Amino acid sequence: MQMLYNSDNFAVVEFEVPAMTPASEGDDAGLTRGGYEIVDKFKRKEIYIEGALAESFKQGVEALIEGSPTIEDIDAYIERFSSLMLQPVVLH
Template identity: 30%
Template structure:
């Protein structure tokens, strides 16, 4: 999980579903302990966009995440103003249906 953007209005977090967890498990046949890779069955990444004003969030995955990744790549090529970033995030935030809950 990486926070990509955080302002008074929006927060964007990149969720990495492809992250590999390791657990130390004993291997009886080799009489040693080696890390075991646990790979998710649906290895997908996504982006969480939180609209702090509306107190709502949207999670982008699949084709939506790919489209948003294209915006990020374009921003890396041509550094946008904060206003340009927030205008783009506002368009995605219109998809937000889930209220932000703190556990």
């Protein structure tokens, strides 16, 4: 688990889950899997994305970073995922 981004509006945490079986040559079994947890601090909602959506999110962030974005630019990109956030943030 690694905190990737934390602003007044959003937090993004990356989760990498190692594969359960060791990789053999030419086998995908050793690939890691995981995803991103995105939290909207004002709406108090969150989402966990993985797979193709997580890869799309990652590529979008990488493209954004190439242009030296401001915090507002990054927040605007992350806000595009807000409509998917249905899980309320619960502290325990």
